[in-house]
Amino acid sequence: MHFYSTRNSDDMVDFSTALFQGLAPDGGLYIPAEQADLSVIFSRFGNETSFTEIAGEMIFSLLRSTFNRSQSFDIAEKAFPFSPEITELQNNISILELFHGKSCAFKDFGASFLAQSMDTLLKKRERKAVILTATSGDTGSAVAQAFVGKNNIEVVILYPSGRVSPLQEKQLTTLGENIRALEVKGSFDDCQKMVKDAFVDKDITDKITLSSANSINLGRLIPQSFYYVWAYSRIKDHAPETVFTVPSGNFGNLTAGLYAQSWGLPISRFVAATNANDVVPKYLEDGFYNPMASVHTISNAMDVGAPSNYERMFHLFKGKVENFRNKISAYRVDDTTTEDTIKEVYEKEKYIMCPHTAVGYKAARLFQKDNGDQPLMVLSTAHPGKFTEVIEKVISVKPELPEELRKLERREKVSVIIENTSESLKDFLLTTY
């Protein structure tokens, strides 16, 4: 498969180039140039097919011009020593738990695949890369875990000061080695803009081989399609067409689902769930897309006012709001409703969900109210233990922390504080590398 930029279809590249460039040189996002049909392969997957097998088959089917069969399965095995799990709740809702990886969030799937495929390709090319990542909490922690100790790779993580949870901050700032954390005096959108500006700054790119570990990088997005396929393989006997509800911020997760659908996965609809940062729900309502400054919420990892992947969706839907509406329904959920949802589900079902998952769960219930009580699969994007402060306040119970998170509590934070300007990032990069 080849890829081109959303802003220039003549700029055709292979997977390796898209992976290491991250963002296209014209500032656009790489998208698949060919229409793959994997429906026959999907139909062979069943309840017994492991996540690694599904991932290996998909890597080989989509990226065979870059990875041969044995490399594809090797990457899948090394990247995914963990798997999603499904928990059934009342009201026809299934929770697709994506937080059983090292950093306890769904970002582990993308970050781990990215690290393994870069490792495989760097061995061939003997290149050194600096990975720039903007995070509102979870991408950075997954990337830090996936890349720590990797040869020939330096990682720089930008996060908004005071706007990530205490545990997320520990995950970003305590690993050391090849991982550096920049604490930005600003919002996630500032961090994301600083990263994007660096990619198109020739002074930087002439000196440093930059790549990205955000969902602007297709290497982050493609593996996020694997778990939609895995989920389908588990439910297809009783639900041949599935509605997926996706807690959304930068819309990488939902875009990955749209790709899975375009490759032949029978998904009947997506429900996009946002917090008060609701530019996409507003766009579906009135047809006007107005990115805005993000506001702080208790589902902090979704505090995005200018979602990167809107550009990919816009391209996929040929810029027509009706095409968006044909595939996606959208709901916004405010903080009070998010807290009420966490409480209600815990009281009724003794299930603790993180605030982001609660936004998704509530949106699924609203969708059922509008469209009948049909089965829905809600993507659960993070372990509730990453947001202990919110959970304890709402249900007076401290979620049990996995060992990975518990050991971080004792570690010392190390970060460099910088202004929210592209010049500060440029200074840092040019003086450090």
Ligand SMILES: Cc1ncc(COP(=O)(O)O)c(C=O)c1O
């Ligand atoms: C826990 C959690 N849920 C949801 C999201 C939103 O995902 P996306 O940015 O892919 O829309 C994020 C951040 O990416 C997150 O960390």
Ligand SMILES: N[C@@H](CCOP(=O)(O)O)C(=O)O
């Ligand atoms: N919510 C994200 C924001 C970055 O999103 P990405 O998918 O583009 O990396 C985070 O947790 O950092």
